[in-house]
């Protein structure tokens with residue numbers, strides 16, 4: 383039997399191999415290896431797909447965040463409000479620019495940033511709010527946009543995990559609702575291979591509906607250069623290469639189908655685990671669609687690590703995102719966060735476990751994952 387995998391890119395790519403080969407050969411034959419027509423075409427196609435006016439491609443999702451903050455002029459003395467229950471990039475780039483990452487806690491159901499705490503953390507030094515649409519579901523954009531409007535502090539959506547998600551707000555599900563990454567002043571994303579839209583290396587992009595912001599972003603990503611060899615601002619070197627863009631163009635055509643596969647897999651896990659009171663299946667916020675970058679359960683903290691080990695012994699990979707919240711990371715000890723300010727992040731870091739989730743996951747594989755998991759938690763019998 384095939385090994386169950388956390389992410390199955392080989393299987394995903396096998397189904398579109400001829401399309402991918404054709405795209406890669408096209409780049410090889412034209413020789414536009416960095417930037418060039420494929421990058422331009424992909425940027426336009428992604429703008430079209432997401433409903434964003436401008437897409438500025440760059441080297442990866444971390445650079446995308448850094449470039450977005452640089453476009454706002456974030457530097458020493460400034461504060462940026464974000465969540466600590468995220469991948470480190472979100473916090474790291476703030477510190478790299480010499481600004482202070484102001485962390486707030488998350489909601490226990492969505493794992494997303496707590497907007498009330500964001501409002502309370504705003505000071506005259508706040509230069510940006512960076513919500514992360516964690517695991518594929520959007521943060522409370524209604525509340526965050528209201529705060530942004532009231533205070534004038536712009537929002538940068540870290541959309542590395544939720545490309546193609548939609549914000550319904552109170553209006554209910556509809557197919558023309560705005561997409562993640564397009565509601566704030568800017569939205570950033572990553573094309574790291576394991577993301578929902580991944581390439582075969584590194585890649586990233588920033589979205590915006592503001593033409594001036596788009597121009598600034600482009601300039602910063604290109605050594606601060608608008609006109610060749612005229613460097614008007616200090617920039618960085620961050621670019622998407624032609625091969626990755628050509629690959630992304632192919633995969634963008636399949637993104638809707640990939641989202642549907644993930645949603646079906648999530649639904650099957652939900653059904654298989656619905657009667658098991660010892661695990662908490664992912665909460666669905668009715669105000670957002672969920673593109674299931676991760677399918678994340680909560681279990682009793684006493685058994686989480688033993689469960690990870692047991693599943694691993696049975697050949698089932700899992701992930702713990704994230705075992706150490708940002709406020710506890712050594713690199714940020716100088717920020718002197720107080721762990722008691724983050725009770726939800728603290729609890730989640732000890733109780734979450736993400737199951738295999740990808741576009742090629744089969745019902746029988748999921749049955750094997752679920753039944754192995756259920757047998758273990760029943761035998762230990764500790765409530766969440």
Ligand SMILES: *Cc1c(COP(=O)(O)O)cnc(C)c1O
Nearest residue numbers: 442443444469471542543572574
């Ligand atoms: C993956 C990820 C990033 C960083 O993207 P890279 O392309 O790996 O630099 C940033 N934020 C979040 C939430 C991510 O999941």
